[in-house]
Amino acid sequence: MATNDHDGPPVLALDRVDVAYHGDIRILRGLSLEVRPSLITGIIGPNGAGKSTALRALYGLLKPVAGDVLIDGRAVTGLPPWKFIEHGIALVPQQRSLFNELSVEDNLRLACWSFRRDRRRIEEALERAYAQFPMLRDKRRDLAGSMSGGQQRFLELGRALALRPRVLLLDEPTAMIAPRVSADIYDFIAGLPAQGITVLLVDQNVRQCVRIAQHLYVLELGQNKVDGSAHAFQEDSGLRDLIAEWVDYRIDT
């Protein structure tokens, strides 16, 4: 991997973004972040810090009241969510994004909407998903909603990756997932940059996020608190304490 990869312009960025609900309740205040190519960038922070909101703003699901969303350094603020896949940017949101009463295969086919007349590309995309998660091939005629939570998560990941995105945004990929499956999912995510896929990971699971990410953003009350390489976080005792505080907080709740 060439080092200048990481120094290139961020593939995706927020520039001093404000997001408000109901007119005047600011959820994000002047938030800036950059997703650098071929890395895993993590966003952590306590509950209500605006992590998911930041991700939704990045993907056009929420419109900023101020600031810009940038793809490859170009402002695309206001770009609707359905345009992001054309830019090679895929999202696996926190809430279930499957169509429960459609089959596993139909869920995959719908992801091919933007090239729905190209039969060969669709077959390739299906093959890619099945090769990545062979379990999906066995279940391809089953309704998505009939699968277990972990299997559904793999279908969401397989579906997002079937289109060969260059960037994958993940929001709490292991929320409500059994711990053993959880570990598999993190190992899988950790391997994505080697396939040339840039990752932005929003997570409540600080321990795992710090383990697999190379760059971390810490949010608090909708603002940037600190950011830096994951390395620096592991060495700085002040930051370690900060993180430990949340981990305890999580265990208490």
Added chain:
Amino acid sequence: MELLILNGLANGLIVGGIYALVGVSLTLLYGVLRVVNFAHGEFVIAGSFFAFVLFSTLKIPPLLAVPLAAVAFFAAGWLLYYVLIPRLARSDDPELMSFLMFYGVSIAAAALMLLLFEADSRSIDFTFTPISVQIGPIYISTARLVALAITIVISIALALFLFRTLPGKALRAAIMNPEAIQIMGVDIVRLSAFAFALASSLAGVTGVLVALVFPAFNPFSGAEYTIIAFIVVVLGGLGNPVGALLAGVVFGLAEQMATVFLPQALAQIVGFVILVGTIFLRPSGLLGTRFRR
């Protein structure tokens, strides 16, 4: 008595078919757009007047009016979507505004029809030969049988579209998970416009069939069909097209059989009894939903 029951069953199926179409179009619209079209009944009656005008001015028979209404109402629905819906998005409370807006559209549409056609009840003078057909021991008017046949063809075509084609599946997917369908790269604005156009088209065609099945219609008949559509939509489960088709037939049969066994005045409240009963006993509709979101 047996004759009456057979008649009730036959008419129940025919009327139920109409109710099914009225319901399925409203439920598709609700499912995708999450707005309740109070003007749906007026769209249906506009379809009846459409057939009436085509026949009385150009001698175009109702059978030919069906495809013409499908195209004309599809185009009108597409246009209307872009006139109405973007305005909702700018409101602070789009859901509440949608109620007021469609209630307004309903009043405006009824008033427009009143201006154009006056308050008299109308019917289309077209007659099929033979005028009725004997099936076993009962006679059924040819017009009603034709309407039933068209209803069945449309229902099958709609089911094939929704369950066998990718755009149809996208429409159902949008009902199941409106946010996720956007992440798939589907332009939700265009899909919603299509859903609105499709629902309007179905309403227009249903209106032509109403003109065939029922003796007369007037500009105020719309409200009746809006209420029927609501009952069918709730009975079938909100946003469930298959449920709506089934519920329409169940409701039609119940209503027509009620007229066999109950006095006329009592038979009319059967629909409301079914509606209230469904809300109490099976709030998610006849078929229910298999999975929670």
